[in-house]
Amino acid sequence: xxxxxxxxxxGGKFDKARRNFLRxxxxxxxxxxxxxxxxxxxxxxxxxxxxxxYRRMSADEIEAALGRIERKAQDRYxxxxxxxxxPPQPGVVYGYAINISRCKGYRDCVHACVKENNLGRDSxxxxxxxxxxxxxxxxxxxxxxxxxxxxxxxxxKHYMPVQCMQCDDPPCVKACPVEATWMEPDGxxxxxxxxxxxxxxxxxxxxxxxxxxxxxxxxxPAEEMNTNTHYLGNRPRPRGVVEKCHFCIHRxxxxxxPACMEACPTGARxxxxxxxxxxxxxxxxxNKQVFRLKEDLGTEPKFWYFSD
Amino acid sequence: xxxxxxxxxSPGKTxxxxxxxxxxxxxxxxxxxxxxxxxxxxxxxxxLCVFWLSARAQExxxxxxxxxxxxxxxxxxxxxxxxxxxxFFYPCEQCHAAMEPDPTIRTLDTMHDxxxxxxxxxxxxxxxxxxxxxxxxxxxxxxxxxxxEAHLVCGGCHANRHKDWYFGAHGKRVANWQGERTLYNxxxxxxxxxxxxxxxAPKPAPPVRxxxxxxxxIEHEKSAIWETQKEHEAE
Numbered sequence: 047x048x049x050x051x052x053x054x055x056x057g058g059k060f061d062k063a064r065r066n067f068l069r070x071x072x073x074x075x076x077x078x079x080x081x082x083x084x085x086x087x088x089x090x091x092x093x094x095x096x097x098x099x100y101r102r103m104s105a106d107e108i109e110a111a112l113g114r115i116e117r118k119a120q121d122r123y124x125x126x127x128x129x130x131x132x133p134p135q136p137g138v139v140y141g142y143a144i145n146i147s148r149c150k151g152y153r154d155c156v157h158a159c160v161k162e163n164n165l166g167r168d169s170x171x172x173x174x175x176x177x178x179x180x181x182x183x184x185x186x187x188x189x190x191x192x193x194x195x196x197x198x199x200x201x202x203k204h205y206m207p208v209q210c211m212q213c214d215d216p217p218c219v220k221a222c223p224v225e226a227t228w229m230e231p232d233g234x235x236x237x238x239x240x241x242x243x244x245x246x247x248x249x250x251x252x253x254x255x256x257x258x259x260x261x262x263x264x265x266x267p268a269e270e271m272n273t274n275t276h277y278l279g280n281r282p283r284p285r286g287v288v289e290k291c292h293f294c295i296h297r298x299x300x301x302x303x304p305a306c307m308e309a310c311p312t313g314a315r316x317x318x319x320x321x322x323x324x325x326x327x328x329x330x331x332x333n334k335q336v337f338r339l340k341e342d343l344g345t346e347p348k349f350w351y352f353s354d
Numbered sequence: 355x356x357x358x359x360x361x362x363x364s365p366g367k368t369x370x371x372x373x374x375x376x377x378x379x380x381x382x383x384x385x386x387x388x389x390x391x392x393x394x395x396x397x398x399x400x401x402l403c404v405f406w407l408s409a410r411a412q413e414x415x416x417x418x419x420x421x422x423x424x425x426x427x428x429x430x431x432x433x434x435x436x437x438x439x440x441x442f443f444y445p446c447e448q449c450h451a452a453m454e455p456d457p458t459i460r461t462l463d464t465m466h467d468x469x470x471x472x473x474x475x476x477x478x479x480x481x482x483x484x485x486x487x488x489x490x491x492x493x494x495x496x497x498x499x500x501x502x503e504a505h506l507v508c509g510g511c512h513a514n515r516h517k518d519w520y521f522g523a524h525g526k527r528v529a530n531w532q533g534e535r536t537l538y539n540x541x542x543x544x545x546x547x548x549x550x551x552x553x554x555a556p557k558p559a560p561p562v563r564x565x566x567x568x569x570x571x572i573e574h575e576k577s578a579i580w581e582t583q584k585e586h587e588a589e
Contacts, residue, residue: 153557172560192562197553301532312551313526324430326522334523
């Protein structure tokens with residue numbers, strides 16, 4: 047108690063910090079006050095303001111929103127992107143499996159994901175984390191995803207990539223106060239970035255640290271921009287919203303592999319349709335000893351791990 | 355399942371396969387090597403010749419006879435990414451047609467040098483390469499197998515992996531999850547002479563999150579922001 051009341055002793059240090067904080071706040075407010083998108087026409091800004099939740103928009107309204115997104119990207123990055131609204135395929139629910147005995151910790155998936163999803167190259171947002179753990183240890187709290195040795199795999203370590211588990215009973219969706227995130231019919235949990243208010247409740251609700259808040263505008267060289275985008279996926283996002291892995295919705299809905307799977311040099315990643323009994327993922331589920339991360343939480347992840 | 359013995363491959367067919375006439379083109383190689391004196395120059399000339407010849411090499415007219423192996427029950431039909439175009443020395447007959455086959459077990463020092471790390475000394479070249487049909491591999495039943503179908507040779511010993519590969523639990527599928535299955539061959543990822551995947555450098559680590567420091571020797575828990583704050587208060 048006495049140390050609390052005696053704050054006058056250490057007051058000098060903390061006052062300075064407080065002053066700096068307030069100064070930062072002022073500068074921050076000045077920055078935020080400028081239009082985050084820059085160079086927007088009044089019409090577009092007006093339509094953006096009154097844009098509805100994705101699920102309540104008519105086809106025409108979605109089409110108009112896609113046009114606005116493309117124009118914004120042109121203003122912001124000088125790149126002509128193609129923003130689509132590919133619908134889910136009927137009779138498809140996506141599932142993912144990772145063979146952790148094949149994963150060598152190269153991080154090729156992480157960097158393919160950053161590139162595919164137009165994430166800022168120096169931002170702290172990365173959808174995939176590859177955890178390094180001691181062999182025989184499966185305590186995630188002892189894992190390290192900042193490992194950086196000369197070569198991987200390191201003797202006595204094993205690697206485990208973690209990303210959005212696309213839960214079938216997603217706690218993040220329940221936590222969202224504005225229904226800006228939901229599960230699509232093909233099982234992908236998506237975010238309407240224009241409807242998200244950035245409250246980050248979903249981040250707190252997610253047990254997998256799979257959701258990320260974008261504090262900054264991504265810095266991407268124009269020639270590295272991925273122009274193949276989807277409204278619910280990797281389109282340019284406004285600053286200050288929550289984003290996450292979406293199984294590369296713009297690719298998977300067209301039958302292509304997610305970027306992380308295509309980049310994996312060891313073939314540790316297996317992706318497919320859970321409803322198709324002949325798919326690779328179903329073979330893995332039927333024939334391998336699979337487990338899910340934090341299965342006891344009852345979130346029903348559609349993301350399995352196995353080793354053989 | 356392995357099919358019945360001798361069902362799909364007739365002995366007559368095998369005989370014609372094994373006595374394929376050697377090409378006249380390849381015979382040119384050897385005199386070139388002999389006339390040049392030193393080993394190194396010989397090797398260089400030989401490599402050049404092989405390169406030149408392989409560039410204009412014709413596909414062998416005959417395809418190998420179908421194998422007794424008829425696939426795993428219920429396995430999906432897959433197509434395999436071709437491999438021959440990536441082989442530097444292929445077709446092997448360009449040199450080997452003019453050489454006497456020598457089945458004695460030995461370590462090779464010219465052209466195909468290097469230890470065979472595969473099998474820890476239990477296998478050697480002719481365990482997988484066909485002695486008679488130089489352009490082919492062979493199964494344990496001495497059936498010739500095309501280099502593009504190398505997985506059939508690997509599957510002879512590694513049947514569990516081979517089955518997983520067919521069904522999609524091992525190996526790597528090309529480009530799509532839906533539609534036609536195209537798979538990389540075993541030899542695309544595993545060097546058949548040294549199959550273990552080599553360690554290599556990882557891609558850069560993610561940037562450290564704000565409020566955390568990652569100096570060597572500092573425990574992760576200790577570098578959490580509330581821990582450093584406690585240390586400040588203690589001072």
